Amino acid sequence: MPSSDTTPIEATSAWKALEKHHQQISKSRISDFFTDDPNRFENFSAQAPELLFDYSKHLITSETLELLIDLVKQSGLEKAINEIFEGELINNTEKRPALHVALRSPHKNTAEEKAVHLALSKIEAFVAKVQNGEWTGSSGLPVTDVINIGIGGSDLGPAMAYEALSHNHTTKLRCHFVSNVDPSHLEQTLTELKPESTLFIIASKTFTTLETIQNAQVAKQWIQQSLSSNDDLAKHFVAVSSNIEQAQAFGIDEKNIFPMWDWVGGRYSLWSAIGLPIALGSNMQCFRELLSGAHAMDEHYKNSPLENNMPVLMALLNIWYLNFYKVETQVILPYVQNLHLFPAFLQQLDMESLGKSVSKDGQSLDVKSGGLVWGSAGTNGQHSFHQLLHQGTHMVPADFIACAISSTKNSEQHQHLLANCFAQSKALMQGKSLEEAKTELSAQGHNEVEVEALAPHKVIAGNKPSSTIMMQALTPSALGALIAAYEHKVYTQSMILGVNAFDQWGVELGKQLGSELFQAISSDENCSSFDASTNALINYSRKNNKS
Numbered sequence: 080m081p082s083s084d085t086t087p088i089e090a091t092s093a094w095k096a097l098e099k100h101h102q103q104i105s106k107s108r109i110s111d112f113f114t115d116d117p118n119r120f121e122n123f124s125a126q127a128p129e130l131l132f133d134y135s136k137h138l139i140t141s142e143t144l145e146l147l148i149d150l151v152k153q154s155g156l157e158k159a160i161n162e163i164f165e166g167e168l169i170n171n172t173e174k175r176p177a178l179h180v181a182l183r184s185p186h187k188n189t190a191e192e193k194a195v196h197l198a199l200s201k202i203e204a205f206v207a208k209v210q211n212g213e214w215t216g217s218s219g220l221p222v223t224d225v226i227n228i229g230i231g232g233s234d235l236g237p238a239m240a241y242e243a244l245s246h247n248h249t250t251k252l253r254c255h256f257v258s259n260v261d262p263s264h265l266e267q268t269l270t271e272l273k274p275e276s277t278l279f280i281i282a283s284k285t286f287t288t289l290e291t292i293q294n295a296q297v298a299k300q301w302i303q304q305s306l307s308s309n310d311d312l313a314k315h316f317v318a319v320s321s322n323i324e325q326a327q328a329f330g331i332d333e334k335n336i337f338p339m340w341d342w343v344g345g346r347y348s349l350w351s352a353i354g355l356p357i358a359l360g361s362n363m364q365c366f367r368e369l370l371s372g373a374h375a376m377d378e379h380y381k382n383s384p385l386e387n388n389m390p391v392l393m394a395l396l397n398i399w400y401l402n403f404y405k406v407e408t409q410v411i412l413p414y415v416q417n418l419h420l421f422p423a424f425l426q427q428l429d430m431e432s433l434g435k436s437v438s439k440d441g442q443s444l445d446v447k448s449g450g451l452v453w454g455s456a457g458t459n460g461q462h463s464f465h466q467l468l469h470q471g472t473h474m475v476p477a478d479f480i481a482c483a484i485s486s487t488k489n490s491e492q493h494q495h496l497l498a499n500c501f502a503q504s505k506a507l508m509q510g511k512s513l514e515e516a517k518t519e520l521s522a523q524g525h526n527e528v529e530v531e532a533l534a535p536h537k538v539i540a541g542n543k544p545s546s547t548i549m550m551q552a553l554t555p556s557a558l559g560a561l562i563a564a565y566e567h568k569v570y571t572q573s574m575i576l577g578v579n580a581f582d583q584w585g586v587e588l589g590k591q592l593g594s595e596l597f598q599a600i601s602s603d604e605n606c607s608s609f610d611a612s613t614n615a616l617i618n619y620s621r622k623n624n625k626s
């Protein structure tokens with residue numbers, strides 16, 4: 080029975096079979112699966128471009144996989160995969176395609192691909208000029224510092240990838256990222272910089288986002304204060320936007336506006352000129368390799384059988400835990416310091432895309448479309464929140480991400496990093512029984528009373544699922560493949576569960592209220608027009624701001 084607009088996924092026979100199957104296997108232990116099947120790693124891992132995906136440490140059997148694949152087939156995903164590549168209007172509430180795959184296509188067949196390649200040439204020329212000192216500020220000094228002013232997708236993607244590829248940085252140019260409307264973010268960034276050698280990228284698809292426009296205005300004043308004439312302002316600003324009119328009205332020369340298109344969602348945009356800082360930090364070849372890694376993952380997603388399709392498998396695991404084990408959250412643990420911003424990037428990608436409570440056709444959703452995504456770089460988390468992962472009462476499926484080769488020359492320390500990564504996934508799975516805890520305590524010389532009292536505290540339930548994604552090294556193409564795998568995972572999940580992954584109406588209410596509340600905070604009048612809590616908070620701020 081195919082799932083259509085009128086058949087919710089939970090009404091399919093595949094979903095019902097999974098519910099029954101879940102009851103049958105819910106008491107199983109992952110470690111027993113390994114004992115029973117010496118080939119479990121071979122049977123539950125997939126090779127994708129640049130990435131090895133190990134999903135053997137999960138609460139799944141081959142029957143679970145078969146049923147999940149059945150679910151994919153009944154959801155009509157295979158058609159949906161073609162639709163994204165063919166530019167169908169899959170963002171139905173905004174009547175737009177979501178063509179981020181065109182941003183990394185090597186072809187120049189469609190109008191979108193042609194526009195992308197023109198933009199890439201423009202980026203290439205700009206990057207060369209800035210890097211070789213041909214692009215100068217108003218006083219003739221070359222650029223030493225670039226500040227990207229943007230927020231959400233116009234910040235998280237480029238900032239994450241810039242950091243991730245910092246070991247590839249070849250120039251002295253430094254890129255900084257300012258996103259928060261808290262004035263201290265920009266102020267602190269400017270403290271050490273000279274206006275004469277600073278270039279701003281105003282990155283905003285809409286060029287209307289409050290935080291970005293506020294910061295851009297302050298940046299403009301900072302530059303203007305150091306200039307003798309306004310004519311030179313344009314040398315310190317470029318923009319990435321689809322709102323050419325507003326960018327020009329701000330004072331940016333049209334030839335210095337890089338394109339963005341309405342067929343690219345903000346959180347899927349790092350492959351466009353939004354990724355300028357990535358190219359500026361390293362070079363254009365690096366940026367092109369990032370794109371080609373993502374394209375290789377696109378091909379894998381489009382052409383691989385469902386059983387070996389990494390993004391499909393990732394999505395199915397997420398659906399399995401969210402809806403059958405009823406977990407709420409997923410932790411992302413890159414054991415790669417340069418990927419320390421990856422969890423924050425994924426938070427927007429996953430939660431802004433999947434945080435929905437109605438289906439594509441507006442019906443209220445009876446399944447969980449997405450979970451809470453969080454995490455940080457290992458090993459740091461081991462000394463902070465891993466305690467809850469091991470002994471807390473939650474089940475938190477984890478994604479470990481690691482590289483076989485370090486981006487540094489210190490291979491011994493890197494081996495410690497890897498050993499810790501693999502030890503964590505093993506510990507989560509294996510746990511420690513009461514018997515084991517008692518034996519350990521006795522061996523340490525504790526008497527019987529102490530053993531009885533202490534042992535329960537040392538028990539670790541185990542049976543906590545995790546995936547491990549390995550790459551040979553954190554190259555630009557491996558990074559591209561990794562990001563694209565998660566993008567397609569999100570799309571797969573959205574299509575199976577029937578939600579639109581490309582709109583974000585939920586953020587609008589806060590923006591509307593924010594502008595009303597700004598009027599109240601900046602007014603001289605006592606505020607009494609909102610609820611008692613909001614009124615009191617506004618009046619407290621007004622009073623204390625004046626004193």
Ligand code: F6P
Binds near residue numbers: 231286346
């Ligand atoms: O938070 C909402 C949002 O629209 C994101 O989806 C987007 O990435 C961000 O704001 C920034 O938007 P813009 O690039 O238009 O400034």
